[in-house]
Amino acid sequence: MDFEIPERTRAVLTELDAFIDAEIRPLEEQDDNARFFDHRREFARTDVERGGVPRAEWVALLDEARRRADAAGHLRWGLPTDLGGGGATNLDMAVVREHLAHRGLGLHNDLQTEHSIVGNLVFVELLTRFGSEEQRAELVEASIVGEKGLAFALTEPDHGSDATWMTTTAVADGDDWVINGTKRFNTLGHDTTHDVVFARTSGKDGAARGITAFVVPLDTPGVDVPFYWWTLNMPTDHAEVELRDVRVPGTAILGEEGAGLDVAQAFVHENRIRQAAGSLGAAQYCIDRSVERARDRTTFGRPLATRQAIQWPLVELHTEATMLRALVHRAAVALDDVRAAGRSPVEVGHLVSMCNYRANRLVCEAADRAMQVHGGLGYTRHEPFEHIYRHHRRYRITEGSEEIQIRRVAGHLFGFL
Known part of the structure; x- marks a missing residue:
């Protein structure tokens, strides 16, 4: 390899x-x-x-x-x-x-x-893999250039990682489907025109099969966005979305009926490895800026960089970043290899999960250390570290929480998967 x-x-x-x-x-x-x-x-x-x-x-x-x-x-x-x-x-x-x-x-x-x-461009790839000819014609190019946009409606007020227990339902009515439910933290961006809504259409609570993905225009009657959640990082795109007797045609289904979680999982490995790489880059930025500051700052007549209390934490962070970079590259190549061979990315899912949860922790630790090294200035908004922390802290919850990532690694390590 x-x-x-x-x-x-x-x-x-x-x-x-x-x-x-x-x-x-x-x-x-x-x-x-x-x-x-x-x-x-x-x-x-x-x-x-x-x-x-x-x-x-x-x-x-x-x-x-x-x-x-x-x-x-x-x-x-x-x-x-x-x-x-x-x-x-x-x-x-x-x-x-x-x-x-x-x-x-x-x-x-x-x-x-x-x-x-x-x-x-996650939704472009999902539309290409699962969308009908009509869906691709309407949304692929338009979403690339920003004329239209899609969002992901999976999480609910009472269900996040336990998506198979979602309470949003869609019931067939002739050739149409009628959707009822509430979605939370639905990432509706400024260009969002359509929402990919996941709803149970068959099966029992907890079953992976029986959940269907629907491409729902936001201007469909019955779709309401009562408010946006204000988060640690602003502005927000985390909407509360209510669906009350929302009627969509059968052609709104993305992928196969009952196989919506296949759509949700199709690009998750690629997205997680890319997100981990971004966290790694931001972490290295924080480390490098801290080293620069320690060299330039003089305290008690000596450069701050001569103090072991400054050196050692940054050495620990830099060492982890270097090791993580090798793992990210290895996991990315392994993902490319299994895709090329036509095998399931689940084979290397544990590597992706390792990268994801460790990178998200690392960037939070590196941003926090950068604030400390920069002293009072590091705590101000005139430096970027608080912004980096606030943004990346969410990825320890979203994109699959770190507990979910660790659980996947444990499943591989102990033979449960």
């Missing part, structure tokens, strides 16, 4: 850096757009009067960055070539995600919105 970074991928990193310097950084600096990234960022981005959702100016800036990235050929790089992408492997995407996060806060790769000049 070779998980060295391919030369062609290194060349892409060079191209991305040049594009950022030529196109994205100037956009970030014009018209006081710096307010979205400096100490004003949370307030500049958040429309308090509209329930904490993103401000229109912030949305427009993200859209322009995405348009430029697409025009330059970067946005779709992670998609298969038949979708106009670059056919990037999981290793390619892991390397790029880490690289962009390692550059720090910026319009090239915004943490809070999942925006990136190299898109992680």
Whole structure:
């Protein structure tokens, strides 16, 4: 197994850096757009009067960055070539995600919105794998360019990781289905026009089969968004969504009836490894900034870097980051190998879970240590560490909580899976 970074991928990193310097950084600096990234960022981005959702100016800036990235050929790089992408492997995407996060806060790769000049276009891949011809024609290209967007409605007020016990139901009525239920933390972004709603259509509570995925336009009668949850990281896209007698045609089903969890699980391994790579990059950024600060800061007549109390915690974090990088690359290549062989990604799910939960812990620890090394300045919003912490802390709960990830590793280790 070779998980060295391919030369062609290194060349892409060079191209991305040049594009950022030529196109994205100037956009970030014009018209006081710096307010979205400096100490004003949370307030500049958040429309308090509209329930904490993103401000229109912030949305427009993200859209322009995405348009430029697409025009330059970067946005779709992670998609298969038949979708106009670059056919990037999981290793390619892991390397790029880490690289962009390692550059720090910026319009090239915004943490809070999942925006990136190299898109992680999950729903495009799901539509390609499971969507009907009509669904693909309507939504694939439109979602890439931002004309339409999809969200993921799985979690409920009383059910998160225990999704097989969901209480949202869909009942057949002729050729239609009628959906009733409530979804929580439904990530409705500024461009969301359709929601992928998971509902039980058959089977008993706790059964994996019998849950169906429906593509529901948000303007369908009976769909209501009463409020957004204000979170540790703002602005928010975590909506409460109520569905009351929502009628959709049978053509709204994504994938097969009763096999909705197959849709939910189809891209989870790729998404988790990419998310872990992003956390790793942000962690390394915090470590590197802390080392720089320790070298430059003088206390009691000596550089802060000469103090073992400063050195040793950063050595521990840097060591873990180095080991984790090797594991992320190994897991990404293993995922590519099983996909190419037509085997189930579940075979390497334990590796993906190891990467995911450790990377999410690491970035929180690295951001916290960076605050400590920077002293009072580290605690202010004039440094990026509090923002990095607030964003990545959620991934220890979402994307599969760390308890779920550890449980998967335990299942492999003890032979339960």
